[in-house]
Amino acid sequence: MSLGVQAAPEGQDGSLARLVLMHDKEGKVLALLPATTLLNLANVWKLTGRQLQPVKGADAERFFGQEAVQTANGFRKLAQLPLLVDEGCLQYPTLQVNEPFSSTRWEVGADLLKDAKHGKLATAPAEIALQAPQGEDEAVITSAVKKFTKLRIQQRLEDTLGLPSMSPTTQKILMLRSDPDAEIEDLVDVVRVDPSLSAQVMSWAASPYYAAPGEVSSIEDAVSRVLGFELVVNMALGTAMGQMLNVPANGPRGGTPYWLQAVYCATLSEKLCKQIPLEKRPKPGLAYLSGLLHNFGYLLLAHLFPPQFALLSRYIEANPHFSLEAIEQQVINVTREQIGGWLLSSWALPAEVCDAIRYQNQLEHAGDHAAYVKLLYVANRLLRQQGLSDGPLEDVSDALLADLGLSRKVANDTLKALLKDDAAIRELTKLLEGGRS
Numbered sequence: 001m002s003l004g005v006q007a008a009p010e011g012q013d014g015s016l017a018r019l020v021l022m023h024d025k026e027g028k029v030l031a032l033l034p035a036t037t038l039l040n041l042a043n044v045w046k047l048t049g050r051q052l053q054p055v056k057g058a059d060a061e062r063f064f065g066q067e068a069v070q071t072a073n074g075f076r077k078l079a080q081l082p083l084l085v086d087e088g089c090l091q092y093p094t095l096q097v098n099e100p101f102s103s104t105r106w107e108v109g110a111d112l113l114k115d116a117k118h119g120k121l122a123t124a125p126a127e128i129a130l131q132a133p134q135g136e137d138e139a140v141i142t143s144a145v146k147k148f149t150k151l152r153i154q155q156r157l158e159d160t161l162g163l164p165s166m167s168p169t170t171q172k173i174l175m176l177r178s179d180p181d182a183e184i185e186d187l188v189d190v191v192r193v194d195p196s197l198s199a200q201v202m203s204w205a206a207s208p209y210y211a212a213p214g215e216v217s218s219i220e221d222a223v224s225r226v227l228g229f230e231l232v233v234n235m236a237l238g239t240a241m242g243q244m245l246n247v248p249a250n251g252p253r254g255g256t257p258y259w260l261q262a263v264y265c266a267t268l269s270e271k272l273c274k275q276i277p278l279e280k281r282p283k284p285g286l287a288y289l290s291g292l293l294h295n296f297g298y299l300l301l302a303h304l305f306p307p308q309f310a311l312l313s314r315y316i317e318a319n320p321h322f323s324l325e326a327i328e329q330q331v332i333n334v335t336r337e338q339i340g341g342w343l344l345s346s347w348a349l350p351a352e353v354c355d356a357i358r359y360q361n362q363l364e365h366a367g368d369h370a371a372y373v374k375l376l377y378v379a380n381r382l383l384r385q386q387g388l389s390d391g392p393l394e395d396v397s398d399a400l401l402a403d404l405g406l407s408r409k410v411a412n413d414t415l416k417a418l419l420k421d422d423a424a425i426r427e428l429t430k431l432l433e434g435g436r437s
Contacts, residue, residue, distance in 0.1 A: 003317070004393055005100035005393060015094065015096055016098070018034070018097070019064075020039055020054060020318055021054070021055045022052040024050050024052050027082075029050075029081065029082045030082070031085075031121055032086065032113070033085075033089065034122055037086070037124050039054075040120075040330075041054075041314060043120055047117065047121070048084070054317045057101050058254055060102065074104075075097065075106040075112065086121040086122045090110070094110070095108045096108075100320060128326050137339075140334055142160075145161070148307075148332060149305065166240070169190060169193075169194040169197055170241075173233055173236050173240070174237060176233055177234075184229050192219050198219055200235075200239070201223065204227060204232075205227055207424065207431060209421060210226055211424075231288070233285075234292065241296060242296065245299040245303050248302035250309065251298075251309075252313045252316040252317050253313075253317060254317070255390045256387070259433050260426065261390065263432065264383055264425060265295075265389060267418060269287040269290060271418060272406065276371075281405075282352070282375060286352045286356075287375055289353050290352070290353045290375075291376060291379060293353065296340040297335070297357070300340060300343065301332065311331055312332060315331055324390070337360060341357045341359075352372050355368075355369040374400060377396075377400075378396050378411065381395070
């Protein structure tokens, strides 16, 4: 299961509303607000004097999936629970109400809302954009660090963040990644002297996903015959980066596991890349690395802002139709794309990878590496539709695919072929998760 539902359609009039189920130790409460807005939990707590939390998506689906709730009189029964109504919903004689997890819909007359508690529950996307800090990413990150942490700002932001340092092996692999003249022998020399990386490479080569013919007998064999130079460099670099920080235990409930998202996004990005006509094809290895590290900023947010990250997780659960970027701007004033792209750039990862990660949700980005941005965008949206990546469900247009040199059929066939390897991919994911030394 992933965390995300169909994004609310833009351009609808305000009579389209969304119903959210919350609870605390005192019981259940419903909130009704315009469909395209964000449920602001701080406003809910202020209005009620209670620390209400959204229920898990699976629990909401079960609750609203009950036959008695879905009947014509179902909303009348629901309205017997305490009901909070955003003031933006009060101007319409009739509301079209949707519960996104169960896809249940009701037509609700204003008479059913007269006894509810009214107030400002929602924050519109325009309000979030207006309050979002402006300027270069480093300045935005510094501002968030000052506002939400007790870290002492030092001369260099990298020093302020107090992140774990790169291991010598990771530094050597990063140098190989940037060296156009590096060869397999150079990589084998680096892998051989690092026991943890050696074990990982051997386990990757022996995994069902790569299905190597015959026995893999040595590091040289694993790199040269099964995996190849670029795949080993990218997997080693991606996992080393990811394993510098812990996957947070207090992330959004019901979300796709971090490493499963990473491996699926990396693999699909690379496979889609290889389907692009040669004359406009990005480098598949860099597409793979972009996918593997696309969510690295998520780990950074959890590492730097622990109290705010727990709150962020609840906001994401309460607003599964909403852009993750906008939610992060609302709660922490900085996004995973900003902080992830900035840090990877400061670590001198390839510019193609840094730009893909930084602008992965911004199709209007027109820099030199726009193809990597669009490729990552497409891979992520296709995986969201399959419950293999978190975020609102959004369509991938034919025009976007054509711009990359792909067709709808090719994209769908590539995804279907990948899904047939699900068991092997999950086994590979376990190997990556277990690679922490």
